[in-house]
Amino acid sequence: MAKNLFRIFRSFQSFVSLPFTKNQVAHPCASVAFRTTFDRTMVQALASFFSPKSRDFSLPNSSWGEEMIRLYEFYNNQCEGENHGGEWRRLPSYNRSLKYASGGVYLSKIIQSKARLFTRNIREPGAAFEYVVFVSKDEQRCVCVFQSGHLLEGPPGHVHGGAIATMIDTVTGSHASILSAPVMTANLNINYRSPIPLGNTVLVESCLDKREGRKLFISCKVTSTDGSKLHTEATALFLSINVSHLLRG
Numbered sequence: 711m712a713k714n715l716f717r718i719f720r721s722f723q724s725f726v727s728l729p730f731t732k733n734q735v736a737h738p739c740a741s742v743a744f745r746t747t748f749d750r751t752m753v754q755a756l757a758s759f760f761s762p763k764s765r766d767f768s769l770p771n772s773s774w775g776e777e778m779i780r781l782y783e784f785y786n787n788q789c790e791g792e793n794h795g796g797e798w799r800r801l802p803s804y805n806r807s808l809k810y811a812s813g814g815v816y817l818s819k820i821i822q823s824k825a826r827l828f829t830r831n832i833r834e835p836g837a838a839f840e841y842v843v844f845v846s847k848d849e850q851r852c853v854c855v856f857q858s859g860h861l862l863e864g865p866p867g868h869v870h871g872g873a874i875a876t877m878i879d880t881v882t883g884s885h886a887s888i889l890s891a892p893v894m895t896a897n898l899n900i901n902y903r904s905p906i907p908l909g910n911t912v913l914v915e916s917c918l919d920k921r922e923g924r925k926l927f928i929s930c931k932v933t934s935t936d937g938s939k940l941h942t943e944a945t946a947l948f949l950s951i952n953v954s955h956l957l958r959g
């Protein structure tokens with residue numbers, strides 16, 4: 711049991727402390743001097759597709775529209791390793807959060823073989839959740855560039871409220887995990903202010919409001935990319951947990 715718990719804990723650790731790729735490419739092409747940011751972006755994307763390692767879904771793919779690419783490059787250019795101050799780190803994103811868990815009966819039945827992070831498992835690129843999350847150097851803020859796909863429709867021509875909630879939980883949850891993994895959402899409070907047109911790219915920004923013992927209070931807002939339109943506001947409470955919490959069933 712102790713060994714299993716250790717493995718599960720390691721998987722959570724690796725989930726939030728992955729070697730942030732910044733602008734490095736773990737690929738032979740990394741030594742190439744890229745002429746433009748676009749060249750580097752495309753080589754990174756290709757490397758991730760053909761690598762035998764897990765695919766990093768937060769790299770550009772052919773479904774990303776102009777605005778998604780523009781904002782990805784805007785924040786990526788401000789990541790450590792660039793000449794722009796290194797204010798942000800990009801968070802890699804995989805389709806399995808507990809790949810290495812081989813824990814107790816509960817986890818081995820449900821998680822081990824088939825479980826996948828649902829935001830990253832719709833096969834058609836661009837059909838649902840396309841997103842990339844950046845975290846600020848002081849870890850007080852996260853910004854996510856999110857492009858909504860046609861499978862996320864709720865009201866005609868607009869994004870489903872549950873899909874918006876999913877993205878808010880994902881961004882605030884990733885943020886809380888960086889600060890204090892492992893965590894679980896205890897409370898999510900959402901105000902929908904204006905609908906998000908389906909297909910639009912929006913910003914989902916989170917901010918750490920306060921920490922009280924095991925509690926992390928995080929606020930979040932979803933806006934148009936120029937910040938002029940507020941779509942959604944939320945507050946979330948995360949509790950850091952002991953991994954044994956997940957074995958209770």
Ligand SMILES: CCCCCCCCCC(=O)SCCNC(=O)CCNC(=O)[C@H](O)C(C)(C)COP(=O)(O)OP(=O)(O)OC[C@H]1O[C@@H](n2cnc3c(N)ncnc32)[C@H](O)[C@@H]1OP(=O)(O)O
Pocket residue numbers: 725806807827879880881883884893894895896897925947949950951955
């Ligand atoms: C790979 C990429 C991943 C991307 C990120 C995705 C993130 C997704 C995160 C999730 O969606 S997690 C899934 C949804 N959440 C759950 O299923 C959690 C279900 N609830 C629980 O398991 C437990 O209720 C919980 C862990 C949240 C708390 O149980 P605990 O036993 O650890 O805490 P406890 O009940 O003793 O409460 C501790 C403190 O928190 C407070 N608290 C607990 N739940 C609360 C609540 N809901 N609202 C307000 N306060 C709450 C509680 O009052 C108390 O305050 P005080 O210490 O001041 O007395």
